[in-house]
Amino acid sequence: MTENISRKAVDQVGTEERCARFKTRSIKKEAKVSGLKMALNMIDLTTLEGKDTPGKVRQMCYKAMHLHDAYAGLPTVAAVCVYPSMVAVAKASLKGSGVKVASVATAFPAGQSSREVKLEDTRIAVDAGADEIDMVISRGRYHAGDYNFVYDEIAAVKEACGKARLKVILETGEMGTLDDVAFASRIAIAAGADFIKTSTGKIQPAATMPVTLTMLEVIRDHYFATGEMVGMKPAGGISNAKAALHYLIMVKETLGQKWLDNKWFRFGASSLANDLLKQLVKQKTGAYQSGAYFAID
């Protein structure tokens, strides 16, 4: 199955130079405000901790729907992202808001479990009402060269997802090279991923611009070859508004306007939302803002 997937190498130096240039665009005034709002609308507001409680998840869901009520006309975030045990709580809290519920599954974050457990984990999340599933690939198997195993697993989880959209986490911080990031992306897309996602957020480095650009280019190649769109989700490490705008520029200049929509592009983040809000209020009032005036969760 994976024998026919391209192992085309990535030009690392060229990728890094290209990324550096995305940071040189000047986005000011109205364009900045719409970019900031767009970034807010693309966030998967995330809590993935052992200490998560229903109360914390409900609080985060409230934040997802009411980012900063003092500022009229703000969008909501795209989705909240939680563990399977919290899906039902999130689903109930978000009812009628249009905010989606994403759940990590497949023995997140390490993925070191049996196929049966991973599929059951996925089904439980979907049955509880998850609109989207964020799965992790088996990195150990990938590095052992067992690419067919990785492919089969993604395909099996995709089947278990039913109508839920599947995001496939490559954990690029464990991939080592951009060549492997590209190859793993191609495997994930071939196996049926609706989205490819960089990281669990549990290890460093998480999302970086070169890794994201590499994945975006795989998505572009796939689109040119088949006409099918695949979504992209960088996750972890994007915590300020400036970085978020750089990512949006990268998406626009690599994939085009069609991907500038939360159906096709997401940020996995928890602290990004507040920095975007601070910058929006700064644009409105002219005064630099303090974290003290924005809800933490």
Added chain:
Amino acid sequence: MATKKTQQITGGIDVSKTYKIFIGGAFPRTESGRYFDVKDKDGKFLANMCLSSRKDFRNAVVAARKAQEGWQDRSAYNRSQIIYRIAEMLQQKRSVFLDEMQAMGHSASRAQKEFSDSIDLLVYYAGWCDKYTQVYGAVNPVASSHFNFSVPEPTGVVAVMAENGSALKGVIKAVIPAVCGGNTAVVLASENFPLCAVSFAEVIATSDVPAGVINILTGKRSELQHHFASHMDVNALVVWDASASARMELGQHAAENVKRTFFYDSAETDAPGPEYIIDLQETKTTWHPVESIKGSGSGY
């Protein structure tokens, strides 16, 4: 502005110093890329100084905010040691500062007086670090069964505009009372005599002061004061020698997030004092329940 000594070492090549700003323990150039000339008393070019922008100020506030909690959590005694250490490091660079002050137009005697006053000021405030809470804290008489006490606590991030008329002492007066009391500070140095403020930053960088506790910018007051006053993450504003109209305008901006705002006049108040520390403190009062207060025979 090379001294004779550097000329000898470098075989006659005049290597002059690049004066940079001090943010988060590092010495960046201003992000704006702008600069202004500083001239000596004869109008001859002395150095290029960074003309800091509002973004430099914003970056400095971010650094100060990040450093604040850790600085507040240091023991008062440790803060005292560190401020004393600044005095030690400054003393060692005496000739650098005297040269700079004289290059900027101070007479030899004025430069010497300002330098020794500066050392005295540091030692004075180093001494206050672990004492002002005792002097200004209180145990309060209350009618119920509570042990009730008030202590001064740091207000947070302090933005200061140093006085224009002094080279070194002004910047010390501006930041040391704030950091003595557990605050972190961002200061705009004197516009007329900025060289020593940057050299003072080099002293701070080698004095065990944690990165971000003191941040020093150079530039124009008229450009930056509005942002000093309106930044929502600044908890207190101190302006030395502000005009009446500036007081009005800055006060209004500062009111937006209820900053503690102080306008000091260098002509009126030259003597140091613990009130400069206390101005930048908030009083926290604690009601601690105790058992029958009468049983203890205590009056409070």
